Amino acid sequence: xxxxxxxxxxxxxxxxxxxxxxxxxxxxxxxxxxxxxxxxxxxxxxxxxxxxxxxxxxxxxxxxxxxxxxxxxxxxxxxxxxxxxxxxxxxxxxxxxxxxxxxxxxxxxxxxxxxxxxxxxxxxxxxxxxxxxxxxxxxxxxxxxx
Amino acid sequence: xxxxxxxxxxxxxxxxxxxxxxxxxxxxxxxxxxxxxxxxxxxxxxxxxxxxxxxxxxxxxxxxxxxxxxxxxxxxxxxxxxxxxxxxxxxxxxxxxxxxxxxxxxxxxxxxxxxxxxxxxxxxxxxxxxxxxxxxxxxxxxxxxxx
Numbered sequence: 001x002x003x004x005x006x007x008x009x010x011x012x013x014x015x016x017x018x019x020x021x022x023x024x025x026x027x028x029x030x031x032x033x034x035x036x037x038x039x040x041x042x043x044x045x046x047x048x049x050x051x052x053x054x055x056x057x058x059x060x061x062x063x064x065x066x067x068x069x070x071x072x073x074x075x076x077x078x079x080x081x082x083x084x085x086x087x088x089x090x091x092x093x094x095x096x097x098x099x100x101x102x103x104x105x106x107x108x109x110x111x112x113x114x115x116x117x118x119x120x121x122x123x124x125x126x127x128x129x130x131x132x133x134x135x136x137x138x139x140x141x142x143x144x145x146x
Numbered sequence: 147x148x149x150x151x152x153x154x155x156x157x158x159x160x161x162x163x164x165x166x167x168x169x170x171x172x173x174x175x176x177x178x179x180x181x182x183x184x185x186x187x188x189x190x191x192x193x194x195x196x197x198x199x200x201x202x203x204x205x206x207x208x209x210x211x212x213x214x215x216x217x218x219x220x221x222x223x224x225x226x227x228x229x230x231x232x233x234x235x236x237x238x239x240x241x242x243x244x245x246x247x248x249x250x251x252x253x254x255x256x257x258x259x260x261x262x263x264x265x266x267x268x269x270x271x272x273x274x275x276x277x278x279x280x281x282x283x284x285x286x287x288x289x290x291x292x293x
Contacts, residue, residue, distance in 0.1 A: 040275050070280045101187065101248040102274050126250055126274070127187045132219045139284060 019092040021121035024106070026137035029072070033106035035116050036073035037080065038126070038135060039066035040103070041096040047086065052113060057085050061115075064096045066105065072138045082107050083115040094120040102126040104134065166241040168269035171252070173285035176221075177293070180254040182264060183222040185274070185283055186215035186229065188245040194235060199261050206265060211235050213245045215253065221290040231255055232263045241267040250274040252282055 029036050045062040053059030062084045068075045082105060085093035096103070104124045107116040124131045176183050192211040200208050210232045217227050231253065234242030243266060245251065252272040255264040272279040 038280065067275065069274065069277055099246065099248055102250045127216070127218065127248075129218060132185065136287060 019090065019120055021092070024122075024124075024134075026134055026141055029106050029138065030141055032108075033073065033122070034109040035075055035080065035082075035107040036105070036138065037066070037068045037075045038070040038072070038102060038104050039068050039080070041065070041098050041100055042067050042079065044097045045084065045095040050113070050115075055110070055112070056091075057083065057110075057115075057117065060086055062086055062093070062095050066103075069102065070135070070139070072142055080116065083110075083117050084119060087120070092119040092121050094118065094123060100125070104131060104138075166239070166268050168241070171254075171270075171272050171282055173282055173289055176254045177286065177289055180222065180270070181257040182224045182229070183252075183254045183286060183290075184215070184220050184224055184229070185218045185286075186251055186253050187218060188247055188249045188251065189214045189216050189228070191246045192233070192244045195232075197232070197261075197263075204258075205240070206232055206234055207238075209235060209238070211242065211244055215245075215251075218250070219287070221286045229255075229264055231266050232258075233266050233268075236268070241269050243268040243271055252279055252286065 042065040045064040047060055048063050050057065050059055050061055063081060064084065065079060065081050068078055068080055084095070085091050087093035087095050102125070104126060105118055106122045107118040109115070110117050124134065126132065126135070190213075192213040195210050195212045197204075197206065197208050197210050200206060200210075211234065213231050213233070215229050215231060217224055217229060233244070234240045236242035236244050251274060253266060254270045255266045256270075257263070258265050272282055274280065274283065
């Protein structure tokens with residue numbers, strides 16, 4: 001019985017440690033995010049101290065500059081800087097590397113600090129047909145709105 | 147005759163100097179003139195190989211570069227998820243191309259007439275790291291879906 005209980009606890013702790021993400025569609029991205037773009041990291045993410053530390057990002061976060069390849073929503077610039085939580089696993093943090101390749105990023109504006117914040121649930125690398133199809137849907141929806 | 151045609155298709159973009167000067171890629175032309183056109187991601191960096199079935203009269207020569215790509219989307223004719231592509235080493239001039247792991251590329255190739263290798267050059271590819279290549283990708287998608 002004790003062994004069974006221990007196993008149950010282990011299973012539940014594994015679930016809580018992993019970052020579980022909801023499936024994103026082109027429509028939900030464009031509706032819910034403040035920023036949607038296809039980009040490439042210009043350099044590796046750098047840790048920095050934030051001016052506040054009482055929100056979910058905490059006092060230290062990662063900052064990454066991106067070259068924007070395609071702007072689906074609101075970047076308006078050739079380059080955009082995105083903030084993410086330090087990757088501890090459970091917190092859906094993410095750190096980018098320059099050689100990571102092409103990535104579809106959505107970010108939300110922190111209303112207090114105006115930082116553009118993303119997480120591991122908000123990025124998808126362009127390495128599969130599924131991500132490619134998502135880009136095509138984003139492009140199509142954008143064309144409809146124009 | 148096949149070899150001559152093959153050489154013409156590829157040498158047309160080759161400059162007199164060692165530096166490689168390429169015409170801008172055009173979606174219609176790529177889909178019309180090339181054997182295969184894909185958006186693909188490099189699976190590992192290019193490696194130098196010795197092409198045993200080739201001789202120095204062949205455009206690539208005995209020393210080539212081999213890169214394995216995973217096909218993200220197929221605009222023309224590969225019909226497979228993994229492709230192996232041959233190019234010239236860039237340091238030898240002749241519009242050689244070298245790829246790094248994880249790079250996403252609009253890639254066009256010509257099938258070698260006798261070895262059936264998929265051959266590419268620096269003038270036949272475009273790295274997806276800028277809006278120009280993105281527009282090319284969109285044009286390829288649009289035209290290939292109409293055909």
